[in-house]
Amino acid sequence: MEKYSKEHLAGLVRSDRVHRDYYIDPQIFEIEKEKIFGKVWVYVGHESLVPKEGDYYSTTMAGQPVVLSRHTDGKVYVVQNRCGHRGAQVVAKERGNTRAFLCMYHGWGFRLNGELAGVPMKQDFPPRCLEEPGSGMLRVPRVESYRGFVFASFNEEVMPLLDFLGEARGGIDELVNRSPVGEVEFGSGCHRYYFRGNWKLQMDNMADTYHPAACHGSTVGPDGRQFQRRAGAEGGRAPFFAENGEAIVSQLGVRGYPNGHSSEQSLFDKEQKGGHWDEYRAQMVAAYGEARTAEILKNVRHSLTLFPTLDILIAQTSVRVVKPIAVDLTEVEIWPVKLKGAPEVISTDIVRFVNITHSASSFIQTDDMEAFERCQRGMQTGGEYILVARGIGSEVDEGNGVLFGARSSEVGQRAKHFAWRDLMGA
Structure with a gap:
């Protein structure tokens, strides 16, 4: 059996014990990023961290930088902390209030819901490039909250949050x-x-x-x-x-x-x-x-x-x-x-x-x-x-x-x- 096949990975957990690789194998840790943290609901932050329009809180989801923000529509979003131009991390402060996120590398601006807001010398880019969703700060596809606790998932087909929490x-x-x-x-x-x-x-x-x-x-x-x-x-x-x-x-x-x-x-x-x-x-x-x-x-x-x-x-x-x-x-x-x-x-x-x-x-x-x-x-x-x-x-x-x-x-x-x-x- 291949060491990192799905059968091998599942076999690390038995009814009454787990294999030590579960804790110490670096490759298994990398696989977890996709199969665990890329599939389920992950807690991001509490709504009280972003009480007003323009508030934001930057954190991570399994090492990936994200931003919890409250947009002008009053809704809470979770966006990937990455510029759609060269991939630079946009938000450096942990918390604050702003009208827009500004990338320090080339000055691209983004709304708090991740949409591209402004590009210096915009006329020199092919329009189709700037119209793509990836030109903005991509949103984490699923975001739900329960009594103020905000969860997000990279998996668009993840079960509803209430079903995940259950009893x-x-x-x-x-x-x-x-x-x-x-x-x-x-x-x-x-x-x-x-x-x-x-x-x-x-x-x-x-x-x-x-x-x-x-x-x-x-x-x-x-x-x-x-x-x-x-x-x-x-x-x-x-x-x-x-x-x-x-x-x-x-x-x-x-x-x-x-x-x-x-x-x-x-x-x-x-x-x-x-x-x-x-x-x-x-x-x-x-x-x-x-x-x-x-x-x-x-x-x-x-x-x-x-x-x-x-x-x-x-x-x-x-x-x-x-x-x-x-x-x-x-x-x-x-x-x-x-x-x-x-x-x-x-x-x-x-x-x-x-x-x-x-x-x-x-x-x-x-x-x-x-x-x-x-x-x-x-x-x-x-x-x-x-x-x-x-x-x-x-x-x-x-x-x-x-x-x-x-x-x-x-x-x-x-x-x-x-x-x-x-x-x-x-």
């Missing part, structure tokens, strides 16, 4: 519903850092309730706990270890969804109360009523992970974006989320909390980065397969393709691996 979209709802007006904003910037490892190591970890007791021992143990995970006098603490010493966090269940999504159960099933949280709660009751507010202010999910690269950190009220750069280099962004309409102090607390947990010098994220880099190095040695068998065969079918696994089952990781296998073997 997993409830995790987005859980986060956004915490706002008294049902909207969130990305207005506090982000933490950005890199680790020397494959992007799928980070995605695996976001469906892993097995690792905290060991990997984060310095912060989850009763003698080393250094912060409270949620605000308020009540509901912010949760026990990580039972009286017999067994890790409670490792007993939490995980769900695997169709299309590679996953979610983790939360330790924080008590409503937050006390301090300025009571003012916020009163606003929520006015908006949603007493019973619904009590439901919203508990955590059903610790996080929701959307394949291939988005994590909704519900317990942390933030969003993590994973950006593959090379087979062994990954960029990570952590965005604190502002609950629109809530007291400002709530958003300030969220930023402080993310600084503690997920900044480049945080208590939690640094543990994970160390683990990922050790995995990447360790897989260069002997041993072909990586075991992903925890909880296999004991999952509960909840319907609509959703599988629940108790006691830190690896069902969520398997869901991602199987989605990868189906796409790479197509």
Whole structure:
């Protein structure tokens, strides 16, 4: 069998393990750009990053530079950050507001929807060349959003976004519903850092309730706990270890969804109360009523992970974006989320909390980065397969393709691996 045939690629993922090439083979990483990131919905940014006409936010989709922009028609577009003349990257700033995008090389101008707007010495070009769509900044063909989260796909025939999200979209709802007006904003910037490892190591970890007791021992143990995970006098603490010493966090269940999504159960099933949280709660009751507010202010999910690269950190009220750069280099962004309409102090607390947990010098994220880099190095040695068998065969079918696994089952990781296998073997 040819090494990079679709049969070989699909065979890298078995029912209970994956081949180490899945993480360390540079050629497989290149194939992923086409078969994974070129075929499915990829998160690009949030609508609040471009609230006004002329606003733009430049980012990447699997290494390809793109721009999220709001045109004069009020619509949000995703265009390829490439001049139709010589291929130069047009937008150099991360965010801003402009009437038009201007290429610094030869001065070609483009509207915020990607259309060609102006060409110096236009009369010297054959008219047909300038009339071609490729002369502009090409649009990514499919763009849809869900509750402000913008996704795009290079695949014109990709399934509708709601079908891709399926039951997993409830995790987005859980986060956004915490706002008294049902909207969130990305207005506090982000933490950005890199680790020397494959992007799928980070995605695996976001469906892993097995690792905290060991990997984060310095912060989850009763003698080393250094912060409270949620605000308020009540509901912010949760026990990580039972009286017999067994890790409670490792007993939490995980769900695997169709299309590679996953979610983790939360330790924080008590409503937050006390301090300025009571003012916020009163606003929520006015908006949603007493019973619904009590439901919203508990955590059903610790996080929701959307394949291939988005994590909704519900317990942390933030969003993590994973950006593959090379087979062994990954960029990570952590965005604190502002609950629109809530007291400002709530958003300030969220930023402080993310600084503690997920900044480049945080208590939690640094543990994970160390683990990922050790995995990447360790897989260069002997041993072909990586075991992903925890909880296999004991999952509960909840319907609509959703599988629940108790006691830190690896069902969520398997869901991602199987989605990868189906796409790479197509």
